[in-house]
Amino acid sequence: MTAIHPQILEAMLVHADNCHPEESCGLLASDPAGAVRMAYPLTNTLRSSTNYTIEPREHVKALRHAERLGWEITGVFHSHPHTQAYPSPTDVQLAPDPEWLYVVVGLENRSHPVVRGFRIAGGRIEEETLTFERNQT
Amino acid sequence: MSATINLPTILRSHAGGSRTIEVAGSTVAEVFDDVARSYPKLAEQLASPDGGLPVFVNVFVDDEDIRYLAGLDTSVGDRSEITILPAVAGG
Numbered sequence: 001m002t003a004i005h006p007q008i009l010e011a012m013l014v015h016a017d018n019c020h021p022e023e024s025c026g027l028l029a030s031d032p033a034g035a036v037r038m039a040y041p042l043t044n045t046l047r048s049s050t051n052y053t054i055e056p057r058e059h060v061k062a063l064r065h066a067e068r069l070g071w072e073i074t075g076v077f078h079s080h081p082h083t084q085a086y087p088s089p090t091d092v093q094l095a096p097d098p099e100w101l102y103v104v105v106g107l108e109n110r111s112h113p114v115v116r117g118f119r120i121a122g123g124r125i126e127e128e129t130l131t132f133e134r135n136q137t
Numbered sequence: 138m139s140a141t142i143n144l145p146t147i148l149r150s151h152a153g154g155s156r157t158i159e160v161a162g163s164t165v166a167e168v169f170d171d172v173a174r175s176y177p178k179l180a181e182q183l184a185s186p187d188g189g190l191p192v193f194v195n196v197f198v199d200d201e202d203i204r205y206l207a208g209l210d211t212s213v214g215d216r217s218e219i220t221i222l223p224a225v226a227g228g
Contacts, residue, residue, distance in 0.1 A: 023228075025225070025227075027225070050228055051226070051227070051228045052226060052227055052228070053224060053225070053226040054224075054225040054226070056195040056197075056202050056204075056222065056224065057202050057205075059195070059222055059225060060195075060197050060200055060202075060220060060222060061200075063220075063222070064200065076225050076227075078227055087227075088227065088228040089228070090226075090227050090228025091227035091228055094193070094224075094226045094227050094228075095227070096145075096147060096193075096223035096224070096225055097145070097146055097147045097223065098147075099146060
């Protein structure tokens with residue numbers, strides 16, 4: 001189970017809505033205790049409704065910001081503008097790190113987005129339960 | 138020239154679990170040759186059949202993306218930091 005602060009959830013939802021009908025994407029950073037501390041909304045270089053690639057120079061800037069605060073990049077989030085919040089075959093094929101949290105924002109119903117978390121390792125998908133609570137420091 | 142390579146978690150197992158490795162070379166290509174001598178498994182992850190960079194690997198010298206510089210011919214200075222990041226992509 002992973003706790004996501006409502007403000008981090010909001011950042012992912014706003015980015016997904018702003019990028020619609022294209023896929024949004026970004027990175028997540030966690031502190032040494034494993035708490036998710038930041039969502040970095042980043043540019044999808046593909047400007048596509050079915051694929052994303054995070055702009056590499058923005059990736060390194062997010063990494064440096066996280067490192068300055070003693071955090072690590074521990075996950076990625078992206079949206080599915082027209083499909084459910086579940087990793088696509090492309091997501092599974094290209095998943096870069098088996099330790100990362102993969103958050104998918106599904107906008108099948110744009111006014112009622114669905115946000116789910118997953119771990120993807122060795123081609124296998126396991127759902128990671130997300131909680132959206134304010135009890136983080 | 139001595140530089141440092143920062144490795145992402147996914148590649149550290151090819152370098153004995155190290156987060157960083159020290160390398161020699163005056164260009165990225167020379168640095169990667171040095172990597173191949175000490176960490177052949179890691180070097181395999183940094184090579185593509187056409188001799189260039191793999192599509193899903195991004196390389197930065199002092200935080201500048203080498204695709205916007207001189208690619209593998211990009212100069213590496215003494216104490217440069219080379220950062221390797223996996224391309225983050227999906228569908």
